[in-house]
Amino acid sequence: MSDPGRADTDRGCLRLVLAVPLTLLTLVAGFFCRAALVTRPSGTWDHDAYAAIVLPCLPTLAAAAAAFGLRLLGRRVLGRRWATLG
Known part of the structure; x- marks a missing residue:
């Protein structure tokens, strides 16, 4: 039989593994x-400035979509409980 306490430990480790890229993607965005x-x-x-505004919007949207x-x-x-914690 599996130990129920071990399942919580495994979820804690997986939570940390998913939190690192989620944090990095949020910082990039x-x-x-x-x-x-x-x-x-x-x-x-000043069309160059407008292009300079649009250009960083693309990686912002890509990083936000990846984080989502x-x-x-x-x-x-x-x-479901983990996704609502933070």
């Missing part, structure tokens, strides 16, 4: 989002 927010065009004619997918994976693997 925040970094690129900040880069897009602090870029200011000089005027309506990882969050859904964690919910499926660890159960």
Whole structure:
């Protein structure tokens, strides 16, 4: 028979393994989002600045989508309670 206490320990380890990439993806998304927010065009004619604003939005969306997918994976693997904790 399996030990019920061991299952909780395994989930704790898996929770940590999933938390590291989730944290890194969130930090990457925040970094690129900040880069897009602090870029200011000089005027309506400054198309390079508008391109510099759009460019970091793509990795922001990609990292946020990956973090969301990882969050859904964690919910499926660890159960619904883990996904609502933080």
